[in-house]
Amino acid sequence: MLKTIYLTAALGAALVSTAAAADLTFDGRTARATAAADGSFQLLADGKPVAIAAQPMRSRTDSVMFDALFALAQQDMAADRVDAIRDPAFNFGNPVDCECFQTGERWPYVWTRDVSFAADLALARLEPIRTRQSLQFKLSKARDGVTPGLFVAQDTGSGGSWPISSDRVVWFLAARDLHDNSSFMTETWQALQATLAQDRAMVFDSRTGLYRGETSFLDWREQTYPDWTRNDVRFIGDSFALSTNVLHYQALRLAEKYARELGDDRASEYAAWADALATQIDARFWREDAGMYMSYIGEAAHPVPYAKYDLLGISLGVLAEVFPAERARRSLANYPYVDGGSPVVWPQEAQQPIYHNRAVWPFVSAYSLRAARKVDDATRIQREIESLMRGSALAGSNMENYEMRTLAVHVDEGPLSGPVVNSPRQLWSVAGYLSMVLEGVFGVEADGSVAPKLPVALVPQLFGKRDSIELDTGSTRYILKRPRTLDGDLLVAEKIQRKGNTVTVQLEARRDTPRVSAFRADPANPNAFAPATPAAPAPQKRGNTWTIAIPANHQLWQDGIAVGSSATHTVTNDGHQHCLSLTRREGVLESLHSPMTCIGPQQRLPGATQWAWTAAKPTRVRIRLHYDNPNGPINTGVTAAVKQLAVHCAGQPVQRATIVMPHSIGPQDSTAAEFDLPKGSCRFTLEPGFNMSALEHFAQYNGGKGGRDGVLNAANVRALLIAPVAGDAEATR
Structure with a gap:
């Protein structure tokens, strides 16, 4: 079972009379937070002291730890504000002027997907000017002075970047919330037109109706793709990823919105593209036997399903409403969790070190929390809030990632040790934590509306014996009043009153939330490693026929379809090329596909x-x-x-x-x-x-x-x- 957070109160001589000390214990490690009269905190994170200054936004709950970690996230965000950025691969490591957010303590640069996800989670609403400037840094014209348009830059990446990686459209996920600046809206519209046109011409596949390219954020190929992509990423550039297609869908919807506002005739075209894409996403990525949407599928020549699932792709699809409601609920509820929270991929790869593999990433947990709120999944809301708190409390910062079971920032396992790379105050982790507090606990949306969906299970921790908890953003004070009863699983707003700059929400326990059962990994094998990837099929040709041996517990696939129920399969030369691969099954788990072998005339x-x-x-x-x-x-x-x-x-x-x-x-x-x-x-x-x-x-x-x-x-x-x-x-x- 999940280890329980223990929160205890104790008075301290240096504290104000109402202040308390709070302990958080997980995996044999403990963090303690204490509050001072001036609004500052002291955090002892697994033995490491961390001073947290008073911050502009404050929460007041019965959990000193919760209030301290909210202040810590703001302090981490402040430390990521810079006047110049640098990276050894740009300008020879010399500073580049930019009043921006840097990516993290170890990443003092601006990267497209990091800043975009961070902006969408929290930064766009909290610091719009600096966020806008960070995003503008990633817009570019062509160097030749002839090619028209403004483009979003795809950062350096697999196989030499775009279009092997094609998730640069995540930039528009961030830009949609920064519409209060007319000049930036003009730039966004220019970038939408040029970037979407380029992707439509060079990335879109008309036969499948999907956009090609790598999974968003999961860009260390052999961590999530078959190991044979380590030295050959051609397949990645030919395949189709759930997350990247959902991001293209969101960009198309934004283009439709801008075009309608501007009276541009292309509005209907963008709408038609988006509608068709949503249909294909649902049809091609859904896997009924798993009750989830797959992370990616094979190329158009061999569009096989892959038994790989990723939490970001599923969460983005839920939030974009590209999934039917029941499938959205099932997909999120069926996604596994372990002691530390929700790993970013499932299942894990036994021979890969910890990074995306076997890891919790806080920003993805924050998107999962958003998605859980969308479908009223009280269990996953609770799990993600607990996971985010535990990780930052025990590390003393909002880290890039954690080992999934222990939430450790590093686990020593020889060649499999990891997380291989990690950084304190990682920008999207910071934004994810802030999003958790603002939306996940207090229900405050980016547009100022208030819609709390707080698990009843968290009432003892956050309310204690208090009648209410509060969030003060500096401009608005939000008060959540304790429900009269706790007969239910999710607290929602019964009544909302606005008076001046104070919003008071009377909570009530709701009993009619959809019944979902969050699936936990088998306790006997909590890592749930996928079977080893098989070798490529080896067809034997005799005359006009090929014979392919199918080992026991293996499945042969031909041209995207499962074939062969015996030990062999035959293919007769019909004048066409046919492509084959193998998967291995062990119990309920299926391996990734072998390399593809094609037979027939060429x-x-x-x-x-x-x-x-x-x-x-x-x-x-x-x-x-x-x-x-x-x-x-x-x-x-x-x-x-x-x-x-x-x-x-x-x-x-x-x-x-x-x-x-x-x-x-x-x-x-x-x-x-x-x-x-x-x-x-x-x-x-x-x-x-x-x-x-x-x-x-x-x-x-x-x-x-x-x-x-x-x-x-x-x-x-x-x-x-x-x-x-x-x-x-x-x-x-």
Whole structure:
């Protein structure tokens, strides 16, 4: 069972008469908070003293620990305010002027997703000017002075950044709450138009109706993707992630809103795109056997389900209302928790160190709390509030992440030790804690409305014998009055009175909240490690048939569909390429997919920029380039090679599709593109594309190529690979 927080009161000689000391005990470690008359606190965090100064916003509850940690979060936020930022990979580590929020004590720079999630959680409402300036730092024009538009910068990342990682649209999640500044609204509208158009052209896949790219925030590939992506991220760039698609949906809705306000005819187009995307998100990511939405699915060539789930993606989907109500409740209720709280991914990977794997991240817990409030899940609201308090109290700061069972900032397990990287006063963790207090406990929304949804289980801790608890923001005083009875599981507003700058809420216990049962991991195996990922299928060809052996407890998948119920499966050559993978099952848990093996006809056309091919009949083809891109390491950089592959066929309009060649270790295959070709000869040519090195934002980048040395969007192309596949042209010829 979850270890219980113990809060005890004791008078101290140095304290005011009504002040108390509070203990928080978890996993054999203890934190103690004491309050002073001037509004300051002293925190003893697992033996480490932390002085907390009086802060502009104050809570007054029966828990000195709760009040102290709220002040600590504000103190951490103040420490993240800077006049200049720096990073060794930019401007040679020299300061860059920016009255911004830095990302954390160990990360004195501004990163797109960190500042955006932090802004959305709390910073946009608490410090709009500095938040706006932080966001503006991530907007950029193209370096060539010709390409029109203002773009959101995707930070350095997997395979050379965008479009392998494509969650830069999270920026709009933050910008939507900063609409009180007309010039910033203009910039946001410009960035929406250019960024969404670029993503639609280069990231959107019309066959699946989804946007390609890496999971948002979960950007250390082998921590959450199969280990075989460690040195080859092509699959990540071809696959589809829940969180990234939900963020695109939110950006499209914001574009629709701005377009309607401006009388722009594209409003209906943005609305149609958003509606269609919501439908595909629900249809393609839902997994009925798990009762949850998957973190990602395979590429269009092999759109297999993956038994990987992530809390941020599910929470964002609940909040965006892209899930049907019942599935939203089920998905959140079925997501597991462990002693320390809700891990950010499930299940865990046994051979990976602690970072995203086996970890609680406070900002994700804060989004989970928001989502739990959305669906009235009292159990998860309670779990997330407790987890956030325990982590910051025992660490003495709002850390980047914690080991999931103990909430330790580091666990020594040899090569699996971690969290591998951690930082005090991590900005999105700070914002997550502030969001927990403002919304999660007091119910104060960003628009000033008040809608408390407080678990009855927290009444003894927060109210004690008090008649009310209070939040004073400096401009408004919010008072939650104790309910008359505790017969229920969730406290909501019975009556709200506003008088001057005071809002008084009479709470009542609600009995009709939806019944959900938060699922806890098997106590006998609380880490719940996924089975090891199998090796790729090894088809054996005899004549016109391939035979694939299926080991015991394994599942074979062909072209995105589970096939084969015996020890072998056969595929007859039908003139099309077919792609295969294996998963392994142990009990209720399923492994991630093996590498993909494709069988069937495929031609290799040597050359670097132009190729000719003749079709004997109307045919749908899948194209990849065989290439190498030595312009950066697998885990970072801005020089993923992005090109447009154009197909010229007699008597038909030119077709184009994006081909991405991420950083590689030696020769490998690119992302795929598919075309419907007529009978006869066609010519394929490579045309210029766009990558992040093309932005002015990266002109000061010195951490790799494509920065100070100029735009670089190139790879060594060796051949074009062309394979016929089943498609509309073949089916209707």
